[in-house]
């Protein structure tokens with residue numbers, strides 16, 4: 174349908190890489206909807222070109238530049254820069270209904286059925302389930318709503334400093350008013366939730382349709398060895414589910430990097446792919462399977478560094494695995510270097 178679109182936002186080249194993978198994942202699952210990327214003026218020319226190949230519409234939104242109410246709002250609430258940019262999605266009034274997706278999202282199957290939902294539909298936030306997570310939401314573009322949202326921002330700000338705080342404040346009856354506006358969690362599965370409720374992940378994780386790499390460490394924060402099909406990165410960073418992370422990287426390296434290479438030509442650019450494996454990094458096997466039991470296996474080395482520290486302090490060091498002498502020595506060597 175041409176009056177319905179998936180919308181994302183990228184204000185810089187890092188998030189733009191995320192948006193490329195997101196758009197490509199939607200296309201691979203044969204969406205019939207339009208794809209729109211809102212971008213900041215800082216996104217480089219080559220990245221804009223790649224986005225234009227994947228997305229039907231790439232629109233530069235410069236809140237600082239625009240003389241509209243968002244600019245005025247930003248002058249009063251300068252801390253909410255990216256938030257105002259995200260709210261711009263309500264101005265896409267040539268569409269009757271849209272689904273916003275964060276740029277740190279990977280779509281695992283066709284999710285066009287989300288357009289059957291009404292504004293504002295979203296999935297619960299894993300940290301506070303009476304709030305919705307604003308990484309995935311169904312909305313109806315409207316200048317009237319846009320104006321009200323900006324007004325709300327000016328008057329109330331954001332309780333968490335970002336768009337999620339503003340949107341939950343504005344759509345404040347989401348938790349209680351209409352259960353049909355609660356999207357199932359499989360439409361916004363965050364890696365954080367995997368670890369907080371592992372048995373539920375084992376039971377339902379296989380049904381996930383959308384993975385959200387929420388939090389500080391994004392897929393593009395890691396590096397990838399395309400030959401060995403392995404993620405490389407420090408142990409401290411490894412908080413994301415390795416299977417989904419590999420899915421992201423295999424799509425990025427196979428579909429997006431070639432397009433970037435074409436656009437950059439001879440100019441060097443940071444693809445995040447390495448040619449060889451560093452010895453002091455953890456690696457995840459690229460063996461991928463749909464079954465949840467393989468998730469289980471892959472989860473074994475996935476304790477956070479805080480959890481590992483706790484286990485260590487309780488005398489439960491994993492001497493045969495993560496805490497083997499070799500690994501400890503490697504760690505010490507990095508400090509000594």
Ligand code: UDP
Pocket residue numbers: 181182183184185188255259274275276277308386387388389
């Ligand atoms: N975003 C952006 N530039 C930034 C920060 C955020 O374009 O510097 C956009 C991007 O679409 C991102 C979304 O805003 O996915 C929300 O931020 P993020 O995903 O980092 O927040 P989280 O989901 O981790 O809370």
Ligand code: MN
Pocket residue numbers: 275276277308385386387388
């Ligand atoms: Mn996000």
